[in-house]
Amino acid sequence: MIVTRFAPSPNGPLHLGHAYAAVVAHDLAYERGGAFRLRIEDIDGARSRPEFVEEFFQDLEWLGLSWDGEAAFQSHRLARYAGAGERLKAMGLLYPCRCTRAEIAAAATEIGPDGPIYPGTCRHRAVAPEGAAWRLDVTAAMNRTGPLEWLDEGAGPQAATPQIFGDVVLLRKDLPASYHLAATLDDAADGITLVTRGMDLFRSSHVHRLLQALLDLPVPVWHHHGLLVEPDGRKLAKRRGSPSLADRRRAGEGGLAIADALRAQRFPAGISLSQALNGTP
Known part of the structure; x- marks a missing residue:
């Protein structure tokens, strides 16, 4: 059975780029009769803020995305x-x-x-x-x-x-593990068979494949999708103030309509989908 996951970090609110990633992972799972899991990557020290987690749950439900089982937390896997x-x-x-x-x-x-x-x-x-x-x-x-x-x-x-x-x-000296190690171990623990993520992380898969071999972990298939980018070509980012899903939700926008627009690759004016950004094969 195919199993995908969406794994946000609670160091800021979700934006349209996260919504697109979640929609891709969710739809690939359900189109193929599989399961979609949610993981909270919350080991980034003081930057991880618990209040964002409940916002994430509400944002995903607002988009019409449901996940299978309980959400997993990296902080429980140290x-x-x-x-x-x-x-x-x-x-x-x-x-x-x-x-x-x-x-x-x-x-x-x-x-x-x-x-x-x-x-x-x-x-x-x-x-x-x-x-x-x-x-x-x-x-x-x-x-x-x-x-x-x-x-x-x-x-x-x-x-x-x-x-x-x-x-x-x-x-890392400041965190329990790097992204490379934590994500690889977590995907194995969660039974992920199809790792979906943005093209900016394409090359990271080379490292993750090596770690799987060293640690005797199962090897998934990967699906690297395009990234939503600003007019200047930079991907949407929390630190640059890309509009959050929570703000859109509270303003009364329709989450289901936004999810359908993302599926159809209809984005707000100025935002486009880049198929290769800092991670070309």
Whole structure:
């Protein structure tokens, strides 16, 4: 059975971009007789605000989207993240690092999807200093797994190339886990068989496929969809004040009509759908 999910972070209100992502995941599940799950990614420290969670529930119901089962919360899964980290440490694949972004930018010689690629300054560090993050030795990890592939419904089969990110952080010094580790573990725990998300995260799937192989997790299929973008080509974002669904709901707009418009790719004036933004295959 196909199982999809919508996984917002409660660090700001939902906007039309989130609504589009939720509609895509919801409709793909129900068109194929599957299940649609809701996960709240609430481990982002003080930025995660519980009051937004109830707003999310109301927004989705207003859009006419129902989910199967209880909503899952990342904050209830901290032991799972820590356990995966310890397992990777025992495999000799994680190493501690206290390099700052400025130090990485100054030493980097390559640019990856997330910016300057970490040059491996701490790769042979034996002792973990206080407050260190833990990075995955991607080359050693790929040597362990051998070649890997993953499948996107739109782009087709992909050879996994997590090296484009360099040695990514999996255990952050300020949070229980990075997005890469938490999302990969959560999708496995929730039984997700079709991972739907925006094209800006296409390349992240290379890292997630590697983590699935290392941690013996099931491998889903991916479906990367377009992103709603502003007239200047930037995707809608909470921090730039994109109108929230809650404000539209309270103003009396019809949620069902908005969901149908998104399905038909009818967007407000100036907003369009980009099929490739910072994540082209």
